[in-house]
Amino acid sequence: MPKRIIEPNTTLYPVPVVLITTGGSKPNVMNCNRISSCSAEPPRLAISIRPGRYSHSLLHESREFVVNIPMPEQSTLVDYIGVVTGRKEDKIAIAGLKLAPALKLKTPLLADCPVNIECIVEQEIALDSHTMFIGLVQAVHAEESLLDEHGDVDVKRALGIIYDNGTVREKPNYKFRVEDLRRAVRRT
Ligand SMILES: Cc1cc2nc3c(=O)[nH]c(=O)nc-3n(C[C@H](O)[C@H](O)[C@H](O)COP(=O)(O)O)c2cc1C
Numbered sequence: 001m002p003k004r005i006i007e008p009n010t011t012l013y014p015v016p017v018v019l020i021t022t023g024g025s026k027p028n029v030m031n032c033n034r035i036s037s038c039s040a041e042p043p044r045l046a047i048s049i050r051p052g053r054y055s056h057s058l059l060h061e062s063r064e065f066v067v068n069i070p071m072p073e074q075s076t077l078v079d080y081i082g083v084v085t086g087r088k089e090d091k092i093a094i095a096g097l098k099l100a101p102a103l104k105l106k107t108p109l110l111a112d113c114p115v116n117i118e119c120i121v122e123q124e125i126a127l128d129s130h131t132m133f134i135g136l137v138q139a140v141h142a143e144e145s146l147l148d149e150h151g152d153v154d155v156k157r158a159l160g161i162i163y164d165n166g167t168v169r170e171k172p173n174y175k176f177r178v179e180d181l182r183r184a185v186r187r188t
Contacts, residue, residue, distance in 0.1 A: 010034075013162075013164075014162040014163070014164075015033050015035075015162065015163050016033065016035065016069070016160050016161065016162060016163070017031055017032070017033045017070070017078060017082070017160070017161045017162070017163045018031070018032050018033075018035055018067050018068060018069055018070070018160070019031060019032075019067075019068040019069075019070055019078065019081055019110055019113060020032045020047060020049075020055060020065050020066070020067060020068070021065065021066045021068060021099075021107050021108060021109065021110060022055050022058045022059045022062055022064065022065040022066070022107055023055070023058035023061075023062050023107060024058075024061075024062040024064065024105075024106035024107050025106050025107075027058075027092065027099070027107050027108055028054055028055055028058055028086035028091070028092070029055075029068075029081050029086070029091055029092055029097065029110065030049075030053060030054075030055040030081060030082070030086070031078060031081050031082030032047050032048075032049065032067075033163040034047060034048035034049075034130065035047045035048075035067065038134060042136060042137070043136075043137040044119075044122070044134055044135060044136055044137065045067060045117065045119055045134075045135050045137060046132050046133065046134050046135070047065065047067070047132070047133050047135065048127065048130035048131065048132045048133075049130060049131055049133065050129060050130055050131075051130075051131060053085070054085050054086045054087040055086065056131060059121060059133050060124065062106070062107060063120060063121040064105045064106065064107050064118075064119065064120050064121060064135075065107060065119050065121070065133065065135060066102060066105065066107055066108070066109050066110075066116050066117065066118050066119070067116070067117040067119065067135075068109060068110040068113035068115075068116050069113050069114065069115040069116070069117075069158065069160045070110075070113050070160055070161055071113070071114065071160060071161070071187050072159075072160070072161055073184070073187055074112070074113075074161075074184050074185070074187065075161055075184070076176075076180050076181065076183075076184040077095055077181055077184035077185055078161060079172040079176075080095060080172075080176045080181055081095070082170065083170065083171070083172065084176075094178060094181065095178075095181040095182065095184075095185055096178075096181070096182040096185055097110055097111075097112065097185055098110070098111040098112055098185070099111060100116075102116075102118045102139070103118060103138070103139040103141075104118050104120075104138040104139050105118050105120070105138065109141060112185050112186060112187065114142065114143040114146055114158060114187075115140070115141065115142045115143070115146070115153060115158055115160075116140070116141040117137055117139075117140050117141075118137070118138040118139040118140070118141075119135025119136060119137055119138060120135060120136050120138055121133050121134070121135055122134050122135065122136045140153075142158075145157070146158040
């Protein structure tokens with residue numbers, strides 16, 4: 001099969017879309033698909049965030065974040081969280097997101113996401129368009145129904161939202177209605 005050289009970009013797939021809570025006791029939430037596992041012992045996750053995001057300043061100040069994994073039926077909610085800034089709207093209050101206390105952080109978890117990973121920021125690396133925040137994993141919360149016989153998350157049952165420009169969009173072509181958001185918070 002012939003191949004063509006295309007513009008350098010970050011083509012790498014599939015990638016998940018997660019919801020990042022940060023900011024300690026005054027939390028905000030944003031979408032992130034620039035996320036990867038970057039070490040195993042001890043476990044670390046890296047997220048890359050544009051300096052202009054409200055969450056960027058909260059990450060820098062609070063030095064902690066939670067990776068909340070949403071499910072496909074929550075995609076309307078994820079669209080909203082990924083296009084509206086917490087500088088202008090309290091996304092958590094408007095969408096009616098239920099928060100739960102973290103084990104090791106001041107920043108809360110999103111109770112309606114089945115998996116939540118608590119991280120403390122160990123390093124910040126400036127990478128031109130983005131800052132990479134490397135987080136040392138402190139605790140993982142996982143719904144019991146998603147665990148396999150070894151006590152690990154079964155990714156087939158916990159498969160979240162894959163970024164493909166169709167499931168969740170940076171420019172959704174519909175208006176967000178509070179009732180739709182609140183419906184999308186809960187998983188059936
Ligand atoms: C699917 C999707 C993935 C996104 N991934 C990232 C990301 O990895 N890094 C980033 O800085 N912004 C990302 N964004 C954009 C932010 O989530 C968006 O600008 C958000 O409104 C920022 O919220 P805040 O200003 O309240 O922090 C993504 C948006 C969408 C829709």
